[in-house]
Amino acid sequence: MNKTAILVVSHSKTLALGVKEVASQMARSPDSVWAVGGTEDGGIGTNAPAIRDALEEALQAASEVVVLMDLGSAYLNTVTAIEMLDAPLRERVIMADAPLVEGAVLAVVAAASGDNAADVRARAEEARDMHKLT
Numbered sequence: 001m002n003k004t005a006i007l008v009v010s011h012s013k014t015l016a017l018g019v020k021e022v023a024s025q026m027a028r029s030p031d032s033v034w035a036v037g038g039t040e041d042g043g044i045g046t047n048a049p050a051i052r053d054a055l056e057e058a059l060q061a062a063s064e065v066v067v068l069m070d071l072g073s074a075y076l077n078t079v080t081a082i083e084m085l086d087a088p089l090r091e092r093v094i095m096a097d098a099p100l101v102e103g104a105v106l107a108v109v110a111a112a113s114g115d116n117a118a119d120v121r122a123r124a125e126e127a128r129d130m131h132k133l134t
Helices: 013-024 048-061 070-084 101-114 117-129
Strands: 001-009 033-037 062-069 093-096
Touching: 001 013, 001 048, 001 070, 001 101, 001 117, 013 033, 013 101, 033 048, 048 062, 048 070, 062 070, 062 101, 062 117, 070 093, 093 117, 101 117
Parallel strands: 001 033, 001 062, 062 093
Antiparallel strands: none
8 A cells, every 4th residue: 555645626527537647657656656637527627526536445445645726716616525524534635836747756756765744745835936947
């Protein structure tokens, strides 16, 4: 069992899976990254029950989950999804305030190194200070 899993939440299923693909390349254990995105009918948006289901699946494989989200309503639906979990599971989930792609890559590297969720979140949030141009 991986100690910390990563869940990528996006308005686009394609984007979520793409971020998972990129981030998974950095992990020793690619099965530590989950992705969820889009609406039930395949449109753009987020879905709290789908996020909850992904969290429950990740929590079966890991002791903790760090969630990275793309836009505002992804955050709102993630909060709702966490509230839908049983209390003991809610305590094992934290959200990171980080850029989606860069944060996911840093989070996966930290998780693969055995860091706990708080440290994985901190690493993901370091991506806010990454500059692509000097």
